[in-house]
Structures are given as C-alpha cells and as structure tokens.
Amino acid sequence: MRDMFEKTLSELAQDLRNGTVSSVELTQTFIDRINRCDSDYNAFITTTPELALQQAKAADERLAAGTADPFTGLPIAHKDLFCTEGVKTSCGSKMLDNFESPYDATVVAKFKSAGAVMLGKTNMDEFAMGSTNESSFYGVCKNPWDTRRVPGGSSGGSAAAVAARLTPAATGSDTGGSIRQPAAFCGITGIKPTYGRISRYGMVAYASSLDQGGPMARSAEDCALMLNVMAGQDPMDSTSSAHPTEDYTASLNNSIQGLKIGVPKEFMSADLDSAMAAQIEAAIKQLESLGATIKEVSLPNTRMSIPAYYIIAPAEASSNLSRFDGVRYGYRCENPKDLEDLYKRTRGEGFGSEVKRRIMVGTYALCAGYYDAYYNKAQQIRRLIQQDFMRLFEEVDLIVGPTTPSPAFNIGEKANDPVAMYMEDIFTLSLNLAGLPGMSVPCGQVNGLPVGLQLIGNYFDEARLLNVAHQYQQNTEWHTLSPVKA
Amino acid sequence: MEWETVIGLEIHVQLATKTKIFSGASTAFGAEPNTQACAVDLALPGTLPVFNDGAQKMAIMFGLAINADIGKRAVFERKNYFYPDLPKGYQTTQLEAPIVGEGYVDIETEDGERRVRIHHAHLEEDAGKSLHEDFHGQSGIDLNRAGTPLVEIVSEPDMRTSKEAAAYARKIHAIVTTLGICDGNMAEGSMRCDCNVSIRPKGSETLGTRTELKNINSFRFIERAIDTEVERQIDLIEEGGTVVQETRLYDPDKNETRSMRSKEDANDYRYFPCPDLLPVVVDDAYVEAIRLTLPELPDARKERFINDLGLSEYDAGVLSAYRNQADYFESVVERCNDAKLAANWVMGELAKNLNAADLSIENSPVSAEQLGGLLVRIKDNTISGNIAKKVFEVQWNEGGTADEIIEAKGLKQVTDTGAIESMIDDVIANATAQVEQYKAAEPEKRGKMLGFFMGQVMKASGGKANPGAVTGILKSKLDALCD
Numbered sequence: 001m002r003d004m005f006e007k008t009l010s011e012l013a014q015d016l017r018n019g020t021v022s023s024v025e026l027t028q029t030f031i032d033r034i035n036r037c038d039s040d041y042n043a044f045i046t047t048t049p050e051l052a053l054q055q056a057k058a059a060d061e062r063l064a065a066g067t068a069d070p071f072t073g074l075p076i077a078h079k080d081l082f083c084t085e086g087v088k089t090s091c092g093s094k095m096l097d098n099f100e101s102p103y104d105a106t107v108v109a110k111f112k113s114a115g116a117v118m119l120g121k122t123n124m125d126e127f128a129m130g131s132t133n134e135s136s137f138y139g140v141c142k143n144p145w146d147t148r149r150v151p152g153g154s155s156g157g158s159a160a161a162v163a164a165r166l167t168p169a170a171t172g173s174d175t176g177g178s179i180r181q182p183a184a185f186c187g188i189t190g191i192k193p194t195y196g197r198i199s200r201y202g203m204v205a206y207a208s209s210l211d212q213g214g215p216m217a218r219s220a221e222d223c224a225l226m227l228n229v230m231a232g233q234d235p236m237d238s239t240s241s242a243h244p245t246e247d248y249t250a251s252l253n254n255s256i257q258g259l260k261i262g263v264p265k266e267f268m269s270a271d272l273d274s275a276m277a278a279q280i281e282a283a284i285k286q287l288e289s290l291g292a293t294i295k296e297v298s299l300p301n302t303r304m305s306i307p308a309y310y311i312i313a314p315a316e317a318s319s320n321l322s323r324f325d326g327v328r329y330g331y332r333c334e335n336p337k338d339l340e341d342l343y344k345r346t347r348g349e350g351f352g353s354e355v356k357r358r359i360m361v362g363t364y365a366l367c368a369g370y371y372d373a374y375y376n377k378a379q380q381i382r383r384l385i386q387q388d389f390m391r392l393f394e395e396v397d398l399i400v401g402p403t404t405p406s407p408a409f410n411i412g413e414k415a416n417d418p419v420a421m422y423m424e425d426i427f428t429l430s431l432n433l434a435g436l437p438g439m440s441v442p443c444g445q446v447n448g449l450p451v452g453l454q455l456i457g458n459y460f461d462e463a464r465l466l467n468v469a470h471q472y473q474q475n476t477e478w479h480t481l482s483p484v485k486a
Numbered sequence: 487m488e489w490e491t492v493i494g495l496e497i498h499v500q501l502a503t504k505t506k507i508f509s510g511a512s513t514a515f516g517a518e519p520n521t522q523a524c525a526v527d528l529a530l531p532g533t534l535p536v537f538n539d540g541a542q543k544m545a546i547m548f549g550l551a552i553n554a555d556i557g558k559r560a561v562f563e564r565k566n567y568f569y570p571d572l573p574k575g576y577q578t579t580q581l582e583a584p585i586v587g588e589g590y591v592d593i594e595t596e597d598g599e600r601r602v603r604i605h606h607a608h609l610e611e612d613a614g615k616s617l618h619e620d621f622h623g624q625s626g627i628d629l630n631r632a633g634t635p636l637v638e639i640v641s642e643p644d645m646r647t648s649k650e651a652a653a654y655a656r657k658i659h660a661i662v663t664t665l666g667i668c669d670g671n672m673a674e675g676s677m678r679c680d681c682n683v684s685i686r687p688k689g690s691e692t693l694g695t696r697t698e699l700k701n702i703n704s705f706r707f708i709e710r711a712i713d714t715e716v717e718r719q720i721d722l723i724e725e726g727g728t729v730v731q732e733t734r735l736y737d738p739d740k741n742e743t744r745s746m747r748s749k750e751d752a753n754d755y756r757y758f759p760c761p762d763l764l765p766v767v768v769d770d771a772y773v774e775a776i777r778l779t780l781p782e783l784p785d786a787r788k789e790r791f792i793n794d795l796g797l798s799e800y801d802a803g804v805l806s807a808y809r810n811q812a813d814y815f816e817s818v819v820e821r822c823n824d825a826k827l828a829a830n831w832v833m834g835e836l837a838k839n840l841n842a843a844d845l846s847i848e849n850s851p852v853s854a855e856q857l858g859g860l861l862v863r864i865k866d867n868t869i870s871g872n873i874a875k876k877v878f879e880v881q882w883n884e885g886g887t888a889d890e891i892i893e894a895k896g897l898k899q900v901t902d903t904g905a906i907e908s909m910i911d912d913v914i915a916n917a918t919a920q921v922e923q924y925k926a927a928e929p930e931k932r933g934k935m936l937g938f939f940m941g942q943v944m945k946a947s948g949g950k951a952n953p954g955a956v957t958g959i960l961k962s963k964l965d966a967l968c969d
Contacts, residue, residue: 081532082532083531083532089531089532091531096531099531101530101532102525102530103530105532201533201534202532202533203532204531204532205531205762207761208761208762209761235536236534236536237534238534238535238762238763238764239534239761239764315758316758316761318566319564319566319575319576319756319758321575322566322568322574322575322576323531323573323574323575324531325570325575327570327573327627328528328529328573328627329530329531339570343568363756366566366756366757366758367754367756368754368756375758
C-alpha cells in the first residue's frame with residue numbers, strides 16, 4: 001500500500017469521503033512528517049500543529065454531518081506572505097519576524113471556510129524578492145531532489161514542502177515566476193492564474209500590478225481543486241476581476257483533439273539548456289500525439305521583459321514597502337535618537353540586501369527626471385509584450401515552452417550575481433507583465449533534476465490550461481515521481 | 487517702489503462622507519485617538535484600498551458648481567514620503583488626471599466682481615495627526631483622520647489682495663456648504679487653506695518667488711497671514727535681500743510667519759499611478775444625473791433674492807452665503823410673506839443671539855416657523871416691533887409660538903380706539919401742568935411736546951397700545967383743548 005503522504009489531494013479527498021481515513025489522522029501524518037523531515041529542507045517558517053488538529057477535528061465533524069465541502073479536511077500550507085489571524089506572517093523577513101496579523105487574507109479565509117486544515121507557513125524569499133529562497137531571513141530552503149540545490153523562489157518553501165510530501169498542497173504567489181519556477185525546480189505542478197482571478201487582499205504586496213496568488217500541488221487536478229476555493233472577485237480588492245469563475249475540475253477530462261498550440265521560437269533559443277530542450281520537445285510531441293497541432297510562433301519582445309520587469313516591480317516595491325517604518329508594527333531599531341534615525345536604522349537593520357537593492361532601484365526609477373526614461377518606458381514595453389501575446393492568441397489556443405532555462409542550480413551559485421539570477425526569469429516574467437495565466441508541469445528530468453513545461457493561456461483560460469495539463473499528466477508519469485526515498 | 491501682490495490658494499476640503507475614502511472606517515470628528523482607524527487605515531501588511539464612490543460624487547458636484555470639466559478618467563497616484571502620521575509611506579492622491587479640471591468662481595471685491603480661475607481640484611486622502619504634547623519628549627500618532635476624503639482645490643494666482651483671497655475662500659466655503667459636501671467647520675479642520683504669496687513691482691508681468699503659508703484655518707487669519715507675509719517680503723527686498731521659495735507657518739499669536747522648510751529640503755515625491763486602484767471612469771450620463779441633483783448655488787440664490795425678493799445686494803450676499811441660513815431665511819419668508827422684514831430679523835435679532843450663544847443656525851432654539859409666526863404678528867399690527875423682541879426672547883429661552891406667548895402674557899396690541907381714548911383722557915386729566923405748557927406753547931413747537939403724553943399712554947397700556955392710533959387721538963384731543 002502507498003504511504004498516505006504520497007497521495008494527491010484528490011485521492012485524499014476521496015479517502016476522507018469514504019471514511020478510510022479521518023482528517024485528524026491525515027493531519028497527524030503530515031505533522032509527523034514535518035517534524036521528522038523538515039530539518040533537511042527548511043520548508044516551513046512556522047508550523048501550527050495544534051491549530052491544524054483543531055481544524056481537522058472540526059472538519060471530521062463536518063464530514064460526519066454531511067456538510068463538508070470538497071476541500072473539507074484536506075491539509076495545506078500557506079506561503080508566509082498570506083496574512084493569517086493570530087499566526088506569524090513574516091514574509092521571510094526580519095522586519096515582520098514579530099508580526100501577527102489581526103486578520104486573515106481572503107485566500108486564507110476562503111480555505112478556512114471550505115474546511116481546509118492549515119499545517120503552517122512556508123519559507124520564501126524575503127518579501128517574495130528572489131528566485132532561490134536564499135534571501136529568506138529564516139535561511140535557505142533546500143530542494144528535496146538534491147539538498148545542495150535551491151528549490152527556486154520566491155515560493156520555494158511551498159514547492160519544497162509539496163515535493164518532499166510535507167503537505168499535499170500549498171499556496172504560492174507569483175510576481176515574475178515565483179510559483180512556476182519553484183514548481184519546475186521541485187517537480188510539482190503550479191498555476192499562476194490571470195491577474196485579478198484571485199484576491200490579493202491580505203497577501204503582502206511586492207509589486208501590486210504583477211502579484212497573483214495561486215495553487216501549488218502535485219497535479220493539475222489538485223490545482224483545479226484549489227483554484228475552485230481560491231478564485232473569485234473580492235470586494236476588498238479593487239483589482240480582482242468580476243469575470244465569472246467556473247468549476248475548474250469540470251473540464252479536466254475533455255479531449256484536447258484539435259487544440260492549436262504555439263511554441264515561441266524565442267523560448268527554444270540559446271538561453272535554453274540543451275538537455276532540457278530535448279525534454280521540452282518530447283513533451284510537445286506528447287501533446288501532439290494527444291491530438292494537438294503544433295506551430296512555431298514568435299514573441300519578439302520576450303528579452304525586453306527582463307529590463308521592463310526589473311523597473312516596474314522594484315518601483316512598486318519601493319512604495320509598497322514604505323509602510324515598514326518601525327512606527328506601528330514589525331521591527332523597530334533600539335533606542336532611535338530621532339525620527340530619521342528610527343527610519344534609517346529600522347529599515348537598514350530590518351530588510352535584507354536583496355530587498356534593499358530593489359527598493360533602491362525602484363526609488364531611482366521613480367525619481368523626478370528619470371521617470372520618463374525608466375518607468376514610462378517600461379510601461380510602454382509592457383504594452384508591447386501584451387500586444388505580442390494578443391496577436392498570438394488570435395492564431396493559437398495555448399502557448400507552451402520551458403518554465404526555466406535550466407534545472408535547479410546550486411545554493412550560492414548565483415547569489416553574488418543578481419543579473420545572472422534575474423536572467424533565470426526570462427520565460428516567466430512576460431506573463432506577469434501581460435497579466436496572463438501560466439502553469440508549470442513536470443515534463444522530464446535532467447541529471448535527476450525535474451524539468452518544467454510552461455503552459456500559457458489567454459485571459460481567464462485557467463480551465464483550458466488545467467485541462468491540457470491534466471490530459472498530459474493522464475498520459476505521463478513525471479508528476480508522480482517523488483524525491484522521497486522509500 | 488510700488489508693489490503688487492500675487493496670491494494663489496490651495497484649499498483642502500474634507501468631504502462629508504460617512505466613511506473614509508479607501509476604507510469602511512468612520513470619519514466622525516472627535517473620537518478617542520485611533521478608535522476610527524481600521525486595518526486599511528493602519529496600513530497593515532496586505533491591506534488594499536477600495537474607493538468610496540460617495541467621495542467621487544461629491545467631487546463631481548463641486549466640479550459642476552465651479553463650471554469645470556469633469557475628468558473622464560481620473561487616476562489615483564501615490565505621493566511617496568515618510569512621516570509617522572502617513573501610515574503607508576505614501577499619500578494616495580491625483581496628479582496627472584484629476585477628477586475636476588479647469589473651472590472658476592466669481593468673487594465680490596471693492597472694485598466690483600472679479601473672476602478667480604481654478605486650475606483643477608483633485609481627490610486625495612487626509613493624513614493622521616502627530617501629537618507632540620503630553621508625551622514627554624515623544625510623539626503620539628492619532629490615525630482617526632487618516633483616510634478622510636479631501637478635495638484639494640488649486641486656484642490660479644489670480645488674487646491681488648488679502649481681502650480677495652479671503653473673499654475667494656469664503657466663496658469656496660459657501661459653495662461646499664451649499665452643496666452639502668463639507669460641514670464647513672474650519673475650527674475642526676474641515677477646510678484648511680495654503681496660501682502661495684509673492685510680490686512683484688507693479689506693472690511687472692513676471693511672477694516673483696513665492697512662499698507657501700501652510701494650513702490656515704480661518705478667513706481672518708488668511709488676511710492677516712498674507713498681509714504679514716507681504717510686509718516681510720517687501721521689507722526683505724527693499725533691504726536688498728531675496729525671497730527664497732519655502733514653506734512658512736503663520737503664527738496667529740505673534741502675527742508672524744516663520745520658515746518650516748526650504749525648497750532644498752523638499753521631498754522628491756516619486757509620483758506614480760497607484761496599482762491597487764483602477765482608473766475612475768466617469769461617463770456623461772452619470773455626470774448629468776448628478777447635475778440634476780445640485781441645489782441652487784450661492785450666486786444664483788443671491789440673484790434671486792435681489793430680483794424676486796427685492797433684497798439689497800448686501801443682504802442678499804450675506805443671506806445666500808450659507809445654505810442653512812439661506813434655507814432658514816426662505817422658510818421665514820414663506821411663513822410671513824415679507825422678505826425685508828425677514829432679512830432684518832434673520833441678520834439682526836436672530837444673528838445677534840446666535841453669535842452670543844455661539845450657535846450655528848441649524849441649532850437655533852427658535853425655528854424658522856416660530857420666527858415667521860412672530861413676524862406675521864408684527865405685520866398684522868397685533869404687536870409692535872418692540873414687543874416682538876420680548877416675544878422673541880421668550881421663544882429663545884422657553885420656546886412656544888408667538889401667538890401662545892402673546893396670549894399668555896397679554897401682549898396683544900390695543901387697537902380699540904375706545905380703550906385708547908379713555909387711557910388718553912386719564913393721562914390728560916392727571917397732567918394738568920404739562921397740558922398748560924402745551925397750551926401755552928407756539929403751535930409749531932407742540933409736536934415735540936407730544937412725546938411726554940405718548941410715553942405716559944404707552945406706559946399705561948403696558949406698551950400694548952398701537953402707537954399710530956395713540957399719536958392721532960392724542961394730538962386731536964390736545965389740540966381741541968387749545969381752541
């Protein structure tokens with residue numbers, strides 16, 4: 001018999017319904033696994049076993065009473081930038097090491113009311129700024145496939161926790177690839193929905209016009225289950241969309257016969273590791289064998305997404321992070337001698353170097369005299385990138401390519417070269433700039449490290465992305481591979 | 487040298503919405519510190535603003551009242567700077583695309599009417615308050631005010647005297663209170679004024695270097711602050727100095743302005759469009775629907791008071807400036823049907839009593855209905871003007887209608903000539919000496935001597951005798967004695 005922790009959310013939901021396992025048993029299993037194994041990975045910043053067992057008990061009562069939702073009793077973890085009432089929300093920063101939110105993020109509240117069980121809060125790059133998890137105040141999180149390597153970031157803790165079977169699923173957030181890239185590095189499935197599909201209320205902001213929360217799990221089917229809970233307009237978030245939601249599990253089994261898939265030649269370029277390219281090509285062949293037609297297309301402005309992103313995101317971040325001033329909550333330096341000293345030392349001591357770097361870049365980009373040259377120009381590029389995609393979606397239904405240029409690299413390998421690190425985001429950034437939905441699905445391995453296939457859809461086309469990913473996963477086993485040695 | 491003063495005003499008006507511009511917290515004034523600041527106002531991590539469209543409606547009302555273009559697509563921007571009473575580290579405001587575009591108001595000056603152009607008006611959020619007293623060398627922060635909606639009204643530098651500046655501020659005050667979009671309470675900070683002041687040689691076309699006088703909260707202080715600052719600038723230049731561009735604070739106690747910060751210390755606010763808020767798209771139908779709900783504005787009302795009610799320019803100006811006062815006045819007119827009498831009483835006896843008691847007209851103990859009823863009794867000769875003042879005093883202190891008071895206190899004017907005649911007969915009979923003097927006097931001097939007898943009769947009647955009737959009868963009786 002398979003270990004319970006090897007099962008997917010969908011399988012566990014079935015077991016809970018059948019009564020073959022209780023939520024309390026399930027929850028205890030994962031608590032035990034976290035206690036036993038997380039010292040190898042450092043995937044969690046905070047664990048909440050007592051709260052989890054309470055929630056599990058309540059879930060079992062709902063299951064018994066027949067008032068359960070599809071998600072009732074299922075354990076998950078939240079990335080530590082989703083505010084959780086009464087539980088530390090650190091954003092991976094010293095600045096918020098002492099911060100307990102008095103309210104729940106909308107996403108957290110939705111999972112609570114669906115009856116989900118929260119196992120804890122996962123590690124992340126500080127304020128979601130990074131692609132490796134190395135900028136976390138709580139130390140680097142390690143890739144379960146090879147603990148000398150990074151899990152990716154910024155949702156590295158969530159990806160590692162799911163891959164290491166410490167939780168069946170976790171929430172993440174994606175500003176420039178922070179769900180898709182760690183999903184690819186850790187061999188799991190993650191989806192960044194359309195900007196506005198999921199409420200940002202209570203998800204601590206990095207770059208407001210790019211941030212989007214999303215599911216990270218073991219399969220497309222599990223992501224669909226999570227998205228059913230997470231999606232929807234929120235009166236507390238003006239940028240959340242009124243576009244109707246749907247049952248994202250309903251179309252999973254549709255055939256993809258006749259689906260028109262575009263493969264951007266810029267994504268299959270020299271930037272891509274050659275061993276990985278072979279895996280991506282094999283995955284595309286697989287989709288073709290399932291009935292899709294494949295066509296080479298072009299996204300000419302892809303390369304410009306890096307400079308545009310690294311202006312817009314830091315600019316917004318420089319303003320979003322101004323509230324961390326030591327006045328009302330969070331870290332405050334000791335014995336400030338005056339107001340200026342309070343600001344300088346609180347922020348100097350409370351933020352890590354990558355956060356400071358981005359605040360300075362963003363502040364510079366917004367300065368009088370530079371605004372037009374940087375911020376306005378970046379917004380123009382953003383529109384060009386969006387137009388590239390819109391043109392493509394007139395001729396194809398879906399775009400596929402690699403999620404990352406290479407598999408997970410070593411811890412420390414790019415830590416001192418921020419530009420090399422930023423280049424890692426080349427395939428993911430453009431979606432955030434355009435606001436489009438994207439997924440990463442495991443599609444192979446290179447030297448024992450997972451490779452991610454990126455699927456990109458038109459606005460609000462999450463159901464189609466999940467359908468294609470599910471059909472791929474019904475015919476492949478890459479997503480079932482586990483780094484956990486039996 | 488003869489100098490010309492150039493003045494532009496930035497007026498901040500707190501909008502009378504129940505809740506804040508980007509959160510559901512109450513905007514009521516005077517609560518315990520930090521009891522009206524929710525998670526959004528405290529800028530807790532993860533919180534987001536949601537625009538209160540009540541504030542938008544009020545801003546559009548103001549725009550229509552000053553004949554301005556309404557922005558079709560208003561954009562909120564972030565103005566970034568650090569201050570402890572600014573929780574997010576930025577103020578959400580409008581810069582490139584404000585909700586209200588160019589408009590104007592007309593003000594009355596000593597040299598006649600003058601037009602002041604308004605550059606634009608934009609929506610923004612108020613900051614909290616820093617409290618520096620009672621904290622033993624530390625500062626307290628009260629965030630109740632943080633997020634209160636403001637309209638900032640930016641004029642062109644079209645004013646040339648401090649009196650014009652005050653008249654312009656009064657006109658804005660009259661408009662926003664008439665629209666009901668601001669309570670107009672300047673002492674509580676509901677309307678605050680920044681004055682940009684510069685001087686230049688008379689006849690010059692170029693503007694001098696300006697200073698900005700911050701946060702002035704009364705019309706009188708606007709005049710005094712500008713006068714003081716103009717004097718300072720003239721002295722400075724005439725002594726060979728130069729004015730530096732800076733922000734100055736007016737101290738009403740010392741009647742002086744002093745430097746707060748110079749341009750060199752000014753922040754680079756790094757404005758950029760707020761990504762948490764969608765652009766506000768305003769369609770014409772919405773604007774037209776609001777236009778239909780606009781109350782009569784002070785200028786139009788003033789014209790009507792002059793043309794339809796026959797009031798003087800001055801009376802019409804005073805009575806139309808405040809909506810509540812104008813409404814009160816019109817209710818009184820409706821009841822008594824005599825606009826001049828009503829104007830005299832509203833601006834006279836009523837205003838005097840309200841001022842003495844420091845009450846606003848909406849809190850007047852005497853309602854328009856009560857006052858109108860009283861004036862009806864003056865008009866129909868039931869009581870005299872002097873008796874009416876006594877009745878008004880009773881109404882003020884104890885309440886009641888004029889008729890009830892007149893009845894209860896027996897103040898009804900005596901117009902019955904029989905009764906008046908018998909009172910006059912008694913007076914004449916008891917004043918033989920004065921009657922003899924009257925008879926002895928030259929006929930043309932007798933008129934002046936009537937006063938004594940009038941006083942006696944009015945005294946005998948307890949003031950209730952109709953003075954006109956008394957004069958007529960008294961005169962004919964005395965003159966009969968002389969024949």
